[in-house]
Amino acid sequence: MSGGLRERTRSAVRAQLAELALELFAEHGFDETTVEQVARAAGVSTRSLFRYFPTKEDMVLDSVDAMGDAVAEELRARPADEDPWTSLHAVLHTWATRIAAAGERLTRLQLIERTPALRARSAQRREEARLRVAEVLRERTGLDAFTADLLTAAAGAALEAAEREWLRSGGTTDHAALVDRAFAALRPTSAAAG
Amino acid sequence: MSGGLRERTRSAVRAQLAELALELFAEHGFDETTVEQVARAAGVSTRSLFRYFPTKEDMVLDSVDAMGDAVAEELRARPADEDPWTSLHAVLHTWATRIAAAGERLTRLQLIERTPALRARSAQRREEARLRVAEVLRERTGLDAFTADLLTAAAGAALEAAEREWLRSGGTTDHAALVDRAFAALRPTSAAAG
């Protein structure tokens, strides 16, 4: 898939480091675990750890912003004449379905939820992702900046509300169904086209 | 209004420190200005500065989360039979009107916008405020947790989209009118009551 061997090794190592870090953080708490402890446990220097992750938070949040690009790509592939809200709903619905399958996600989301620093960084990443999505939406539909911004922000709110409800249930409810409910409730009126 | 002399002095000093910090940050950039530089400029030790503000970011964001409690209070005062979206709209509309008057707000918002660390912290504060508002909404209307959460998140998205558009215009447009447009576009359908 992606080019050289070195690059593949690198991302494999990165994934292992992230997994180890997540375990330690989940067990002892994010703030209570120092980067040095993670480094020792992984058998590398802290300096090396910081060559894989720009910040301590990113050891947990790597996967979160992969979403951004994926969503933007899939949005680009939606039929050109579909209304924006339906497009956003469709893309986030399939995304919710897909990630509900990944088991470790619950641990990660719970850790993020109870750690202010992680919540802050996570929100920041999502905001950046949202801007990229808004840009795609604008290209695809010719909406003005305000409306594209508003719709993506509302879609983000719907997704996050669904996610929080899912967390409240301990991961037992149907994530995608919650996304559907949220999107149905917020569907913009025709005023949005103005 | 608030009790002792000491307390009043303290908050006056705090306000002055915040103002000075904002000036320095606006001129030289947030990340490029060290806490020690702010302290020197103010003629205090860094230790004292940190006794007034828990973090460097809070020197800028103090005012932001005063909003949370204000909004919660005003929401509590809305007529009991009003529909939730209208209540949220009304409260945030008046709030937008009020703050548009405060001049320094533009500088502050621009600084926040171009500084990732401030955006992150700001989002975190708003999220905490939103949770308090959602709780009030739930008490007042008997909505389930999911719906209250969704509505406040959507209201937050509307407010923020309006704010960003206002910033894009350099503060020249009517902030409250933008809030109106955003709230009108997102007004939930009756499905939200389910």
Add this chain to the structure above:
DNA sequence: ACGGTCCTGTCAGTGAGTGACATGTTGGAC
């Protein structure tokens, strides 16, 4: 005038993150 409280500065320390340099390791062209 005075006693206790509050404010402040100083000092020492932790922990995240960065730049520079030197030493290995190795993928891949030949």
Add this chain to the structure above:
DNA sequence: GTCCAACATGTCACTCACTGACAGGACCGT
């Protein structure tokens, strides 16, 4: 298989945000 340039890693020294402990001084209320 050889060899080199690119890459990964470790070490060292540093900056900066932030914190706890302690001590001296200012000042409100009596």
